[in-house]
Amino acid sequence: MFKKILSMILVSSMTIFPVAALASDTTSILQNNYMTSYTQLSDNNTVNSTVYNQVYSQPSSDTTTTSPMDNTTITQPSSSQSSDQGTTEKINEVNNQIQKLEQELETALDKNQFEKALQISNKIKELEQKLKILNQSNNIESEIAELKIEAINYLQNGQIDEAINTITKILKLKHSKDNYKLLGKLYHQAKKDKNPHVFVNGNEIKSDVNPIIKNGRTYIPLRAVANAIGVDSKAINWDQHNQAVSIKTGNINIYMPINTTQIIVNGQKETINAPAFENKGRVMVPLRAISQLFGKNVDWYQEGQIATIGD
Numbered sequence: 001m002f003k004k005i006l007s008m009i010l011v012s013s014m015t016i017f018p019v020a021a022l023a024s025d026t027t028s029i030l031q032n033n034y035m036t037s038y039t040q041l042s043d044n045n046t047v048n049s050t051v052y053n054q055v056y057s058q059p060s061s062d063t064t065t066t067s068p069m070d071n072t073t074i075t076q077p078s079s080s081q082s083s084d085q086g087t088t089e090k091i092n093e094v095n096n097q098i099q100k101l102e103q104e105l106e107t108a109l110d111k112n113q114f115e116k117a118l119q120i121s122n123k124i125k126e127l128e129q130k131l132k133i134l135n136q137s138n139n140i141e142s143e144i145a146e147l148k149i150e151a152i153n154y155l156q157n158g159q160i161d162e163a164i165n166t167i168t169k170i171l172k173l174k175h176s177k178d179n180y181k182l183l184g185k186l187y188h189q190a191k192k193d194k195n196p197h198v199f200v201n202g203n204e205i206k207s208d209v210n211p212i213i214k215n216g217r218t219y220i221p222l223r224a225v226a227n228a229i230g231v232d233s234k235a236i237n238w239d240q241h242n243q244a245v246s247i248k249t250g251n252i253n254i255y256m257p258i259n260t261t262q263i264i265v266n267g268q269k270e271t272i273n274a275p276a277f278e279n280k281g282r283v284m285v286p287l288r289a290i291s292q293l294f295g296k297n298v299d300w301y302q303e304g305q306i307a308t309i310g311d
Contacts, residue, residue, distance in 0.1 A: 091138075094131045098124055140173050147173075160190045168204065175202030175308070177299070184304025193305040198287060200228040200309045209282045211307075217274045218300075218307050219284040222256075229294055229309060238283070245276070245283050254293060258283060265293060 101124050108117040147170050154163040167183045180199070187193045195210045196218050205211075207224035222245055223236055235249040244257035255264040258276045262269060272289040287307055288298045296310045 091131065091134050094127050094134065098127050098131070101127070144170055144173055160186060164190060164192070171199070171202040173202070175199070180299075180301050180306055180308060181303070184301045184306050187304035187306070193303075196305040196307055198225070198307045198309065200225075203228070207282070209280050209284075211287070212279070212284070213305075215274065218287040219274075219277075219279075220287050220290075221282040222276070222285045222290065223282070225285070225287065225290060225309070229291070229296060231294075243278075252294065256283075256285070 101120050105117055105120045105124065108114075108120060147166050151163045151166040151170075154160070154166060164183065164186045167179065167186060171179050171183065184193075187197065196213055198205045198211050198218070198220055205220065205224050205228045207221045209221050211218060211220040213219070223233060226236055226247065227233060231247060231249050235247055237246050237248075238244075239246060242257060243259070244255060246256070247254040251266075253264075253266050256272075256276055257263070258278055261271050261273070261275050263272055264270070272286060274286040274289065276283055276285045278284070287309075291298045291309050299308045300306070301308075
């Protein structure tokens with residue numbers, strides 16, 4: 001299992017460094033560290049082709065298309081190279097446009113063409129903002145690259161809990177399906193998949209009552225999941241007499257009695273796929289049903305028992 005997990009981190013890291021190289025001169029150090037870690041592993045292990053196909057060969061759209069490969073060779077897919085080269089080209093192009101416009105601005109000012117100078121200045125401002133966004137993206141990729149190296153080192157030393165914490169940091173920066181799959185493998189390896197883990201935008205939902213699986217459905221405390229997707233606690237109320245919870249926020253008004261699938265949404269009766277119930281003083285709601293009421297999709301990762309909302 002460790003071989004597969006390390007392989008997933010290694011091959012996915014290979015797509016990071018070309019982008020990270022744009023951020024700072026420290027990337028050369030990262031690359032050396034990466035190659036050292038890779039050499040230590042490849043001397044003893046052959047990268048597992050199944051894991052490679054499942055994770056690294058997936059296109060950026062997170063589809064499940066895979067292609068066979070020789071398990072003795074690791075090469076970057078052309079799509080990754082094109083993406084990284086495209087980012088570099090965009091940055092260079094924007095810089096060239098800014099330089100050209102700055103020359104035009106100087107000429108306009110020399111000729112007292114102030115209206116034209118103002119138009120040029122606005123264009124430069126727009127391009128600088130675009131350049132800022134591109135550079136921020138590169139900085140994030142550089143940070144992810146460092147965290148991946150950190151995770152590899154932890155796994156090599158058998159520090160799986162530390163590796164899990166590192167991958168969760170990566171998820172907060174980039175909550176991709178590949179990263180969730182990797183985290184699921186680590187949870188499974190560490191036997192931390194007794195209860196499901198629920199994430200929103202890369203952050204795990206925490207509550208004093210853990211999510212559970214009941215009758216094939218994932219349940220989570222209502223207030224915890226509602227807060228995580230942006231519902232204020234003041235919008236949630238408990239009707240003790242009718243044993244029901246009400247949520248009034250924005251254009252959504254939900255009235256959900258426990259122990260029944262019949263609820264009321266914006267004054268209309270609806271049926272959800274499983275009833276809410278009380279557990280340890282908390283109203284537990286079916287995750288998929290409550291998420292869909294707020295227009296959020298739910299993805300499920302069987303290995304590691306991970307559910308994601310809106311990712």
